[in-house]
Amino acid sequence: MTLKPILLGATALAGFASMAMAERGADGHVNVIYWQAPSIMNPYLSGGTKEIEAASLVIEPLGRYNEKGEMVPYLAEEIPTVENGGVAEDLKSITWKIKPGLKWSDGTAFTATDVKFTADYCMNPEGGCAQLAKFEGVESVEVIDDLTVKVNFADAQPNPYGPFMGGQSPIIQAAQYAECTGARASECAEENFAPIGTGPFKVDEFRPNDVISLSANPEYRDPAKPAFATMTFKGGGDATAAGRAVLETGEFDYAWNLQLAPDVIANMEEAGQGEALAAFGTLVERIEVNLTNPSPDLPEGERATAAHPHPFLTDPDVRKALSMAIDRVLLTEIGYGQAGRPTCDWVPGPDAYAANNTHCLEQDIAGANALLDGAGWIDSDGDGIRDKDGVELSLLFQTSTNAVRQDFQALIKQWWSEIGVETELRNISASVFFGGDPGSPDTFQKFYADVEMYANLFDGTDPQNYLASRTCDKAPRPATQWQGENINRFCDPAYDELVKELGRTAELSKRAEIAIKLNNMITKEQNVIIPLVHRGRVSAKSNTLGGVILNVWDTELWNAADWYRIKE
Amino acid sequence: MLTYTIRRLVLSVPTLLFISLVIFLLLELAPGDPMAQVPLTVPPEVKERMREALGLGEPTHIRFGKWMYQFFVVEPMMLIDHIFGTALAEGQQRVLSWQFRSPVMDVIIQRMPQTLWVVAMSYVVGILIALPIGIYSAYRQYSLFDQAGTFITMVGYSVPPFFSGVLVIVIFSVQLGWLPSIYDTTLEVVDWETFKKQILQMVMPVMVLALQTTAQISRFMRASMLDNLNQDYVRTARAKGLSEWAVVMVHVLRNSMIPVVTVIALGVPYIFGGAIITEQIFKVNGLGQLLITAIQANDLPMVQTVTFMIAVLIVFFNIVADVLYGVLDPRIRYD
Numbered sequence: 001m002t003l004k005p006i007l008l009g010a011t012a013l014a015g016f017a018s019m020a021m022a023e024r025g026a027d028g029h030v031n032v033i034y035w036q037a038p039s040i041m042n043p044y045l046s047g048g049t050k051e052i053e054a055a056s057l058v059i060e061p062l063g064r065y066n067e068k069g070e071m072v073p074y075l076a077e078e079i080p081t082v083e084n085g086g087v088a089e090d091l092k093s094i095t096w097k098i099k100p101g102l103k104w105s106d107g108t109a110f111t112a113t114d115v116k117f118t119a120d121y122c123m124n125p126e127g128g129c130a131q132l133a134k135f136e137g138v139e140s141v142e143v144i145d146d147l148t149v150k151v152n153f154a155d156a157q158p159n160p161y162g163p164f165m166g167g168q169s170p171i172i173q174a175a176q177y178a179e180c181t182g183a184r185a186s187e188c189a190e191e192n193f194a195p196i197g198t199g200p201f202k203v204d205e206f207r208p209n210d211v212i213s214l215s216a217n218p219e220y221r222d223p224a225k226p227a228f229a230t231m232t233f234k235g236g237g238d239a240t241a242a243g244r245a246v247l248e249t250g251e252f253d254y255a256w257n258l259q260l261a262p263d264v265i266a267n268m269e270e271a272g273q274g275e276a277l278a279a280f281g282t283l284v285e286r287i288e289v290n291l292t293n294p295s296p297d298l299p300e301g302e303r304a305t306a307a308h309p310h311p312f313l314t315d316p317d318v319r320k321a322l323s324m325a326i327d328r329v330l331l332t333e334i335g336y337g338q339a340g341r342p343t344c345d346w347v348p349g350p351d352a353y354a355a356n357n358t359h360c361l362e363q364d365i366a367g368a369n370a371l372l373d374g375a376g377w378i379d380s381d382g383d384g385i386r387d388k389d390g391v392e393l394s395l396l397f398q399t400s401t402n403a404v405r406q407d408f409q410a411l412i413k414q415w416w417s418e419i420g421v422e423t424e425l426r427n428i429s430a431s432v433f434f435g436g437d438p439g440s441p442d443t444f445q446k447f448y449a450d451v452e453m454y455a456n457l458f459d460g461t462d463p464q465n466y467l468a469s470r471t472c473d474k475a476p477r478p479a480t481q482w483q484g485e486n487i488n489r490f491c492d493p494a495y496d497e498l499v500k501e502l503g504r505t506a507e508l509s510k511r512a513e514i515a516i517k518l519n520n521m522i523t524k525e526q527n528v529i530i531p532l533v534h535r536g537r538v539s540a541k542s543n544t545l546g547g548v549i550l551n552v553w554d555t556e557l558w559n560a561a562d563w564y565r566i567k568e
Numbered sequence: 569m570l571t572y573t574i575r576r577l578v579l580s581v582p583t584l585l586f587i588s589l590v591i592f593l594l595l596e597l598a599p600g601d602p603m604a605q606v607p608l609t610v611p612p613e614v615k616e617r618m619r620e621a622l623g624l625g626e627p628t629h630i631r632f633g634k635w636m637y638q639f640f641v642v643e644p645m646m647l648i649d650h651i652f653g654t655a656l657a658e659g660q661q662r663v664l665s666w667q668f669r670s671p672v673m674d675v676i677i678q679r680m681p682q683t684l685w686v687v688a689m690s691y692v693v694g695i696l697i698a699l700p701i702g703i704y705s706a707y708r709q710y711s712l713f714d715q716a717g718t719f720i721t722m723v724g725y726s727v728p729p730f731f732s733g734v735l736v737i738v739i740f741s742v743q744l745g746w747l748p749s750i751y752d753t754t755l756e757v758v759d760w761e762t763f764k765k766q767i768l769q770m771v772m773p774v775m776v777l778a779l780q781t782t783a784q785i786s787r788f789m790r791a792s793m794l795d796n797l798n799q800d801y802v803r804t805a806r807a808k809g810l811s812e813w814a815v816v817m818v819h820v821l822r823n824s825m826i827p828v829v830t831v832i833a834l835g836v837p838y839i840f841g842g843a844i845i846t847e848q849i850f851k852v853n854g855l856g857q858l859l860i861t862a863i864q865a866n867d868l869p870m871v872q873t874v875t876f877m878i879a880v881l882i883v884f885f886n887i888v889a890d891v892l893y894g895v896l897d898p899r900i901r902y903d
Contacts, residue, residue: 039667
């Protein structure tokens with residue numbers, strides 16, 4: 001099953017449906033299940049995907065990304081660009097025009113003041129706002145008139161679509177949140193559970209980590225939408241049960257993010273109650289290579305820092321051989337099925353930025369062996385492990401605890417043993433591994449191992465910040481409390497220079513060209529990141545739910561206003 | 569008896585204070601980070617700010633002191649306010665959950681009905697099934713009924729709910745389509761229709777949990793009955809010409825109930841702990857699910873409060889069990 005026919009079908013049906021039943025609330029009730037339950041309805045206080053998704057039914061940004069990663073206006077009249085004059089020539093400001101006549105669900109008018117308030121709310125230093133990164137570089141937000149708001153940046157911003165764009169930065173109502181700024185942000189339980197919004201639904205009752213009851217927003221801008229009068233948004237359980245409730249028993253209409261083994265989903269689909277949808281964003285499961293020496297013999301504070309380069313992983317041939325020995329097609333088939341595809345890229349999408357490399361898709365053990373032989377890594381002491389100048393190719397390979405990852409570790413260990421590399425495996429509880437505690441030796445940032453595996457992605461559709469994460473200054477080290485995104489401690493002046501150039505370039509095709517070059521430096525040329533699987537999102541919908549378009553660039557519920565019941 | 573009860577209650581205060589300190593320190597020392605579930609796309613500086621906003625920057629003893637004050641002073645005042653409409657706790661900081669940014673107690677109270685309906689009901693059902701099985705199994709030891717009962721209780725003991733729960737869902741929800749697989753916590757019983765719905769959605773979780781209770785208690789009941797059936801007073805009672813019913817159900821049963829009542833009383837606190845696995849399987853979202861999600865999210869105030877409340881109940885029901893012992897058995901009086 002591919003995405004295209006579903007999308008075509010859905011679009012065709014959507015067109016048909018809007019003619020057939022143009023009345024708000026005509027289709028009754030819809031049931032949605034998220035196996036991770038939302039704990040709050042304010043994405044500025046959580047940052048978790050489940051909260052952002054749930055909140056997107058109620059509060060909306062000025063513009064969203066559609067299923068192709070293109071920007072579409074929501075509360076704004078149009079997406080400001082340099083061409084239409086919305087973005088200043090010097091890239092230092094962006095001016096949004098708001099649709100006239102918008103109303104909050106309590107009946108009051110939506111104005112530019114609310115937009116400015118949202119920015120101030122998140123940028124308040126005491127609030128602990130989770131989406132602060134969206135407002136990076138913002139100097140001030142000005143209200144020009146009731147329907148015009150201008151965002152001023154401190155420096156030129158080639159990508160000015162951070163604030164108010166996408167599910168992570170929706171607009172909250174100034175009147176409702178006036179008393180909830182700064183340190184008081186977390187005391188406003190009532191506001192955080194039932195924000196007043198402009199979206200298709202409003203909260204009737206919110207039970208944290210359990211269930212949300214919603215009903216159609218009477219003030220929604222399209223008088224014919226949403227088609228559903230009420231919605232139950234159930235949370236909790238596990239992915240299997242959520243999939244079962246939609247695909248097998250038909251109790252629910254939509255299930256989010258089914259991280260299940262491929263054959264499990266296929267079995268459930270056979271029951272004929274619904275279908276699984278898949279779409280791909282930018283999530284890549286990868287192996288990161290440590291370019292510094294993590295040896296426990298080194299003193300704390302110098303271990304795994306740039307002061308001590310890695311004894312053998314700094315050799316590009318070794319890194320390349322490690323990459324060549326992996327069978328990505330097999331890994332994908334075992335671990336992800338239709339929710340994954342093998343990749344050689346660190347930035348696999350959106351289409352404009354994807355390098356679409358294919359050099360690594362075929363496993364090449366013989367080639368890897370030849371490469372290592374040529375580089376002088378031979379098994380001189382006959383213990384089955386290659387060595388050179390007394391250094392053995394022996395690796396510590398760590399990842400988080402997760403069944404698929406442990407399968408991958410075992411397979412990769414086997415392949416690496418075939419090229420004379422010894423691997424010791426280690427797995428760490430995800431809450432510790434990703435926890436970022438500078439006191440713990442087991443975090444992925446501290447990287448006290450030779451290689452490690454995890455998945456990461458970037459928000460929205462612009463990879464600039466993601467690519468900039470591998471510049472020299474972003475390396476985690478004691479001076480930064482071990483924080484930083486340059487996990488490999490990769491440091492190449494040419495790379496840093498190119499990143500700077502990307503920051504100065506506004507033209508899309510030029511940006512894409514630079515981004516692809518940067519991606520290739522990290523993967524194809526240097527192999528400091530060994531990409532494995534481009535992971536997609538699988539969700540399920542029942543056969544009677546229409547209008548669903550799975551979107552990985554924004555929240556999955558981005559078009560819930562267009563959902564409707566397919567009549568028999 | 570009364571002085572004994574009072575002495576025990578007074579002694580439990582230092583015990584509970586010590587328990588609360590141990591829980592707090594254990595959680596403090598355990599690895600993990602409340603920001604671990606925040607996506608990697610959120611930069612570390614932002615996460616650091618979020619941690620500070622949660623109050624994580626303060627030293628351990630101050631946070632423990634704050635929690636003690638909030639839990640033992642502010643929360644009871646809230647309760648008094650709620651009952652008598654006073655305003656004692658106005659403006660006071662309550663125990664706030666890190667996940668929800670809302671008072672921990674409010675969520676606990678919200679979760680109570682589901683847990684009581686399902687877990688407590690299963691406990692009652694389990695006991696009601698277990699007692700007759702235990703009594704009859706002992707009375708007709710090694711009979712066919714006893715063998716069958718032993719088999720079923722062994723199955724109940726050894727089959728974990730994550731297996732039996734999923735099994736019944738596959739049979740009754742997927743194959744037969746008789747029962748819902750997802751519990752609707754928003755359902756309010758107002759008429760026969762909703763009452764029927766409530767019963768239907770409770771059947772599976774209650775039976776899965778009751779199987780375990782039944783297994784445990786019927787084994788206790790049977791063993792205890794067997795101990796008593798061979799005693800001299802039973803022979804005396806029969807020799808007096810009492811009916812079998814009077815011998816078994818009056819003389820033997822009362823004596824046999826002593827250890828069983830203790831076991832039942834000691835099991836009560838676990839009702840309030842919820843049934844973590846079964847609640848997850850049927851999406852009952854009661855206290856058990858609350859506790860496990862709080863643990864996963866490293867929501868320390870929530871974990872601390874729920875765990876401590878369970879500790880209070882365990883200590884309390886221990887006292888209840890000891891007192892009941894004295895009531896049932898005149899030979900044991902503590903004065």
